[in-house]
Amino acid sequence: AQTVTQSQPEMSVQEAETVTLSCTYDTSESDYYLFWYKQPPSRQMILVIRQEAYKQQNATENRFSVNFQKAAKSFSLKISDSQLGDAAMYFCAYRDMNYGGSQGNLIFGKGTKLSVKP
Amino acid sequence: DTGVSQNPRHKITKRGQNVTFRCDPISEHNRLYWYRQTLGQGPEFLTYFQNEAQLEKSRLLSDRFSAERPKGSFSTLEIQRTEQGDSAMYLCASSLVGTHSEAFFGQGTRLTVV
Numbered sequence: 001a002q003t004v005t006q007s008q009p010e011m012s013v014q015e016a017e018t019v020t021l022s023c024t025y026d027t028s029e030s031d032y033y034l035f036w037y038k039q040p041p042s043r044q045m046i047l048v049i050r051q052e053a054y055k056q057q058n059a060t061e062n063r064f065s066v067n068f069q070k071a072a073k074s075f076s077l078k079i080s081d082s083q084l085g086d087a088a089m090y091f092c093a094y095r096d097m098n099y100g101g102s103q104g105n106l107i108f109g110k111g112t113k114l115s116v117k118p
Numbered sequence: 119d120t121g122v123s124q125n126p127r128h129k130i131t132k133r134g135q136n137v138t139f140r141c142d143p144i145s146e147h148n149r150l151y152w153y154r155q156t157l158g159q160g161p162e163f164l165t166y167f168q169n170e171a172q173l174e175k176s177r178l179l180s181d182r183f184s185a186e187r188p189k190g191s192f193s194t195l196e197i198q199r200t201e202q203g204d205s206a207m208y209l210c211a212s213s214l215v216g217t218h219s220e221a222f223f224g225q226g227t228r229l230t231v232v
Contacts, residue, residue, distance in 0.1 A: 093160075105163040
């Protein structure tokens, strides 16, 4: 069974600085998706960034980028120029790439609570 | 608002009572998922629908839990004979069919069983 591990329960960053959140996962599949979701307090979870395992190039979305190391099964999120609005729970998630299949559910880590200090 | 809508946002119930939650997905989305999130944990998959068909159920979904999606539109999640361990946030998400489709989440229903 696939598992996702986030080893940092809490992280803190100074506004405008850079922070990296760690995630490791375990799977026997070769094709899959990895995601970072942001869950602000009392608000819905939103997708921050995603990575297809077959792509070697690391995904980037504005201030958010990932370091995807497939062999090491590592998927970290880097947030540059941190802003107060980045404060939230961040969840790493995995999903099989099941061509033509019926699955689509996400497997989440326990999350990392990010605080941003002004 | 065209996002995923969940009602109620909060529910407090006494142990042993039945509760029902509703999820209205994004209108064109044919996949609908239910997740449960307990304090300090990430969301855990419960079940999902493609249109009106319930295609997968997690072993977390005991026989006290039932979910429906009549006519492939909104979905309901019912918990019978609630227990204190059922206290959690229940999240709904929807997506299109397809390996590249993104799941959009609702704000969740927070259940407290007293």
